[in-house]
Amino acid sequence: MTKKTHPTPLLDELKSGPWPSFVDGLQRLAEDDEKPNADMMKDLLGQLEHSYETRKGYWKGGTVSVFGYGGGVIPRFSEVAEKFPESSEFHTLR
Known part of the structure; x- marks a missing residue:
């Protein structure tokens, strides 16, 4: 389900602005229920909307570096x- x-x-x-919006891409990913990450994108959009409503960021974290x-x-x-x-949670490789 x-x-x-x-x-x-x-x-x-x-x-609605004159520039391309990252929201279009996230919504496109959320709409494709065949993709394994569609539910994650739906909750990501929900959290982002919640952040805009409350004017607060809800992400915490840090970095794990590879020395040298x-x-x-x-x-x-x-x-x-x-x-x-x-x-x-999200983890980005750099």
């Missing part, structure tokens, strides 16, 4: 994971 899409009226406003290499992992953990469980 697929997850229900969160309403995103504030994010939808960003799509200049790369590592940037982990991000959501402070509202109970509300948006599918997007509770």
